[in-house]
Amino acid sequence: MALVVQKYGGTSVGNPERIKNVARRVLATQQAGNQVVAVVSAMSGVTDSLIKLAKEVHDMPSEREMDVLLATGEQTTIALLAMAIHSLGAKAASLTGAQAGIVTDGVHTKAKIANITPKRVHELLDAGHAVIIAGFQGETPDQQITTLGRGGSDLSAIAIAAAVKADICQIYTDVDGVYTADPRVVKDARKIPEISYDELLEMAALGSKVMQARSVEFAKKFNVVFEVRSSFNDNPGTIVKAETRSMEDVVIRGVAVDKKQAKVTVAHVPDKPGMAARIFRAVADANVNVDVIVQNVSEQGTTDVTFSVSTDDLKKALVTLEPLVKAIGAGGVTAKDGIAKVSIVGVGMKSHPGVAADMFETLAGHGINIQMISTSEIKISVVVDLKDADKAASVLHEKFGLGKK
Ligand code: ADP
Ligand code: ASP
Ligand code: MG
Secondary structure: OOOOEEEEEOHHHHEEEEHHHHHHHHHHHHHHHOOEEEOOOOOOOHHHHHHHHHHHHHHOOOOHHHHHHHHHHHHHHHHHHHHHHHOOOEEEEEEEOOOOEEEEOOOOOOOOOEEEHHHHHHHHHHHOEEEEEOOOOOEEEOOOOOOOOOHHHHHHHHHHHHOOOEEEEEEEEEEOOOOOOOOOOOOOOOOOEEOOOOOOHHHHHOOOOOOHHHHHHHHOOOOOEEEEOOOOOOOOOOOEEEEHHHHHHOOEEEEEEEEEEEEEEEEEOOOOOHHHHHHHHHHOOOOOOOEEEEEEEOOOOOOEEEEEEHHHHHHHHHHHHHHHHHHOOEEEEEEEEEEEHHHHHHHHHHHOOOOOHHHHHHHHHOOOOOEEEEOOEHHHHHHHHHHHHHHHHHHHHHHOOOOOO
16 A cells, blocks of 8 residues: 655645545545545635735734734635545545644744654544645644745645655646746746756746745655646656756756846945845845845945845845945945846756857847846856746747757
């Protein structure tokens, strides 16, 4: 008997019919002779509307209360899915993150999983239940409800698969795998049969929201092999696993677009040691992730420091930096949205020179202006105007031969 962990995302449980569809899939997996744990997200749109509600009450709501609020989304789904399985005459029990033994640190809205004690999960499985666990949530050692960052049900599923030593981990979503680019943006995108943790990690971190980046990081760390596939058909999906030699033959695996980007500029920073350190320490202490950083040439003893952040963190970054700007004697802090980050990713880049030049020439050839650049061993990212983002993704996808042949 195999132990299978399945995760169903928001669209897959988006209405009562779809919840019944998931109930049938869980049961079919069980009837094939397996034990099944299903980790589920909030019904699609629910988390967004809860966030909107909160913002109508307070423009910067307490992060502790946000977690209490957002956890209700997943809690609705677990109960409904358990009921749907009951209506098919089978045994199922729902568990919140806390009941499933998921313990996290106390960083509200972006908590990290510290450990999982899945005793109750095993007891219920052994008693013949399908176990339905709320994704995206956990609790601190002193019983505060926490959530794991947007898209965090992916992380719940991977972490639970590791904790229960699952034989199979399947991430069911509304596309049938990881594609060479978002199939909703690049019509020509192709499904990737196998991808390495590092490549998917970069794609996810760079805006391909098919998997939460942190979940892929976790899978890599604990070597959880998983498959991304569709809850609406039975097509084989994408297998995500450690890098193999043959993966390096492909120069570019995929193109990622992140449209939720904003640029923050701290102007006229005194040009002396320790200034950048103070700026980025303050931002880090506010739990804001900084991405591309540019510091321009110093003129008259000052420099401008510009960096990109997620639009979700923009307000927090500005609130943090305003007092600091005064303290360090900088000129001021400004923000600009309406930008996007477009990236190409592939482990093959390590052994193939000239990729950056090809990328920049292609964008130039289509009249797309590059505002910022950042690179790592296996990715190149550029910040461009939001209006150019989809076109940039399409032309790069074509340039690197990723489309349907
Ligand atoms: P879920 O609710 O199941 O977690 P998400 O909406 O978080 O699903 O992620 C699935 C979506 O990710 C797809 O509908 C697709 O538009 C988007 N996506 C972005 N980049 C990619 C990619 N490279 N491959 C597949 N899907 C992608
Ligand atoms: N419901 C949460 C979100 O929308 C978590 C998830 O769906 O993975 O971000
Ligand atoms: Mg998701």
